[in-house]
Amino acid sequence: MKKLCIILCCLFVACSNKINEDFSINYQDMHTTTEKFIVVYNANGAYGTTPIDINTYNYNDTVTVMPNTNLSKEGFIFIGWSFCSDCAQNILKPGYTFTITSSTILYACFTNEPVYSVTYCALDADSGYPPIDPNYYISGEKAYIKANTGNLTKAGYRFSGWCHQPSQTIYQPGQYITVENADIQLHAHFIPKPLTVTYRPNGANSGVVPYDGLFYDEGDTVTIAQNTGNLAIINMDGVSYCFDYWVDSSGNIYYPGCTHTMHTSLVLDACYRPYRVGDTGPAGGIVFYIKDDYSDSWRYLEAMCEDVLQTGIVWEEQIASGQYRQTGATAVEIGAGLPNTQLCIQVLGEGNYAAKVCSTISAGNYFDWHLPSKDELNILYQNKAMIGNFTSYNYWSSSESTTSKAWCQNLSTGSQNTQYKNNTYRVRAIRRF
Structure with missing residues (x-):
């Protein structure tokens, strides 16, 4: 501590002729590697409290210049710190760094000349935020370009620097731009990434x-x-x-x-x-049946992965109490689901019933979904684990058994039976290709 006090009383300050974002103090004195150095901030005639750097530094350590706390000078604007009390050169902005080689005094610098700012803009970046330069500059000063610390990004593009619009010059972080009697605005610049x-x-x-x-x-x-x-x-x-x-x-x-x-x-x-059974079909359903050969314009059946409705629906709405229409959709074999559905709609017309709701589906941008026949529904049951999302309720087939009843199947037990058409059961649509 005694040694540090002696150093404070004997500070030697050298004014460098060169300014950069990383400043070095040039001096001729020799120091041992164990000697410690300090940095003292001097108000240089201003009012307020000076920053206090509590650190001690080794030879060649990097020092980051502190911001102005609340120093002020009437009629003047703070512009940085200098190694020289006359602030004739080497203005260090807060955040700049220098390499220390002896204990150092930094003097507050003020000006009553016009001052200018440097602003960074995101422009058309998708995300991130631009850096902020809080410093003021007088004409002729060099402003060092900041890094893309806010991680500005643009999809499909690479950040390539900061563009000064009037000159269309691209500046890289660490370079400098000279302030010349005007504020400076720098826009984030992106170039397309080259690979696709x-x-x-x-x-x-x-x-x-x-x-x-x-x-x-x-x-x-x-x-x-x-x-x-x-x-x-x-x-x-x-x-x-x-x-x-x-x-x-x-x-x-x-x-x-x-x-x-x-x-x-x-x-x-x-x-x-x-295609194999279990594959995703062209309409996004699950392929659950493949016949031996292509005939009648199809070979494969795919089923939707969800029920058409989350509630039950009637096979046919009654004309009057206990009265139904005969549709003729009595075929039960595999491949009969589509013609059965078409017959039902031809006879029953508009309405809210099983065959109709299946025919209105456009999943996968296909419009040929239909209600499965009795045997097709049984194949669905045999592959229910693969297709998924079945409930334990009865499901309607498109196969009519009598004027008042149609075939359904319990997808929990597999049992098939006939039920009155006005019962509400689940439906699962299929299509063929």
């Missing part, structure tokens, strides 16, 4: 190819797209094909959901395989 990912349908005649509109830098990580648009090849020589994975021109396989480190732009083609 393109997905191609590769012969699909159903569904929509994913689109990646982002741009990537080398080394960025990209997640390979899922088949969100249900790409498929429907009925190629009697066989339909579902999406399997993506492949590049070199034959490298890219599985949906996996990550890839970008080195070059990617062009990925969809690859397909024949």
Whole structure:
């Protein structure tokens, strides 16, 4: 402590001829590596309280210049600190740094000349915030460019510096701009990242190819797209094909959901395989039946993954008490669901009943959903765990048994029976392709 007091009484200040964001004090005295240095802030004739730096420093340590606490001088504006009391040069702004080589006095500097500010703007950034420069500058001073500390970002673009609009000059953090009798506004500048990912349908005649509109830098990580648009090849020589994975021109396989480190732009083609039971169908349902051959314009059946309604619905609304219409939709075999549904609607017309609500579905942008026949409903029951989201209630089929009754099935026990058409049971729509 005694040594520090002696140093305080014998401070030597050298005024450097060079200013930078990292200032060095040049001196000729030799110091031992164990000697400690301090920084003292001097009001230099101003009123108020000076900042107090409680730190002690080793030789060549970095010192961060403190802000003005509340020093003021009537008719003058605070502009920084200087190694010299006349503030003729080397104005250090709060937040600047210098390398200490001896104990140092920093003098408060004020001016009655016009002062100017430097403002940073986010412009068209998507997120983050621009840095703030709280300092004032006189004409001829150098303002050092701040880093993108607020992490301004723009999707598909890379931050490339700060643009001074009048000159269209791009400044990088750490560089400086000279203040010349005007405020300065700097806008965040972005450039497109150079790498892209393109997905191609590769012969699909159903569904929509994913689109990646982002741009990537080398080394960025990209997640390979899922088949969100249900790409498929429907009925190629009697066989339909579902999406399997993506492949590049070199034959490298890219599985949906996996990550890839970008080195070059990617062009990925969809690859397909024949549909299997359990696959997602072209309309987003679950494939639950495949017949041996393509005939009558179909080979596969897919079912919705949810009930059409979260409540029950009648098979037919009564004309009067105990009176129903005969629809002729009596077929029960696999493949009969669509013609049964069409017959029901032809006879029953408008209304709120099982066949009608199934026919109005447009899931997956397909409009051929229908109520399953008795045997199709039984196949649904056999695959209920795979399809999912069934309740323990009865479900209507499209198969009529008599004028007043139709076939239904309990999806908990599997039992099939006939019930009066005005009973309200659940419905699950299917379609064929």
